[in-house]
Amino acid sequence: MENKQHRNQEEQLHIYYVVAEIALEIRYPSQIKMDAVLYNFKRFQVEEIPDGMPVISFDLFLNNVQLQQEHFKLLSDISIVWGDNFKFYESEQQYLTHIEGSQANQSASWKMLSNKNFSQSAIYTDGSIEAGNTALSWLLMVAFGQSILRFNTALIHASVVKKEDRAVAFLGKSGTGKSTHSKLWLQYIQGYELLNDDNPAIKCLPNGEVYIYGTPWSGKTPCYKNEKGRLEAFIRLKQAPYNQMESKTGKLALMALLPSFTALRWNNELFSSMIGLLENIIARVYVGELACLPNEEAAKLCNKEIKNNKSYNYE
Structure with a gap:
């Protein structure tokens, strides 16, 4: 995606991050203190991108961009995060993600133009960029989450606990108790710590191993x-007045995981990549559904049932 005119108007700096063995390259105006703006990225920053690593590129501009709106078709105006201020469009060559600032909170307007596989995006804002800016971080997540599907990797909605080199991911609808169940494991199952509480990345390696x-x-x-x-x-969680674990395989396992994975249903290439990744995962990772109460017994039952499933080599 070419932005030569904008690059000539202002000095651009580079910053690099590596997430799930995939690089993000961000080019941005020199007046932005990116370390402060994206403080949550600090542990992922690298000096240079390793040779051969996939790269997703972003250009950030402190101005608005004028678009010929008739060239874009509205695909969605639904967002849990942004409510009525969100729009997602498609043209022949690009996607447009638009967050429209409201006068009530005086927030800026944001537009992200991305190519069809989201490997390159240009982000424009007409307001100041503040430390920990939610909109910028969210837009980076949107593009990253779609583009990585080409590399047997996906962002998922899950809370994940980890012990040494192994991990367990809890899935479920918002409010089901993913974070609560993670906390129960941290409290009652020895040696576990929280790895991520909302948007971890999952990757299927060429040797068949699955990492989160x-x-x-x-x-x-x-x-x-x-x-x-x-x-x-x-483990997909379901609230219930009792604790009971049920294993899922085949189509049932796929259906248990699918709601927690995200790919544009309008993009056949990305959606097919996601389904292929899911099929590889369910062949190698135990999938269970836990109907449960938010208590110690639920956590211990879940841990026990995973250990008992010998076919997945849980140690």
Whole structure:
């Protein structure tokens, strides 16, 4: 994506991050203190991108961009995070993610133009960029989460606990108790720590092993660990007046995981990549559904049932 005119108007600096063994390259105006703006990315920063590593590129500009709106088709105006201030469009060559600032909170307007596989994006804002800016971090997450699907990697909605080199991920609808169940494991299952509480990344390696990674995005919990663990189990949680674990395989396992993975349903290439990744995962990782109460017994039952499933080599 070419932005030569804008690059000539202002000095651009570079900063690099590596998340789940995939690089983010951000070019930005020199007046921005990126270390302060993206403080949650600090543990992922690198001096240079390793040779051969996939790269997702971003250009950040402190101005608005004029678009010929008739060239774009509205695909979605639904966002849990941004409510009515969000729009997502498509043209023949690009996607446009638009967050429109409201006068009530005096927030800036943001536009992100991305190519069709999100490997290159240009982000424009007409307001000041403040430390820990939520909009910028969110836009980076959107593009990163779509583009990495081409590399057997995905961002997922999950809370993840880790012990040494292995990890367990808890899935479920918002309010189901993912964070609560993670806290129960930290309290009652010896040796576990929180890896990520909202948006970890999962990768299927060429040798078939499945790893889950901490990321700069962790919801309301400030847990930005640049660590990974071999994924031993996916557990979908369901609130109930009792504790009961049920294993899922095949199509049922796929359906248990699918709501927690995100790919544009309008983009056949990215959506197909996500389904292929899911099929590889369920062949190698235990998937269970835990109907449970938010108590100690639920955590211990879950841990016991994962250990008992010998086919997934849980140690």
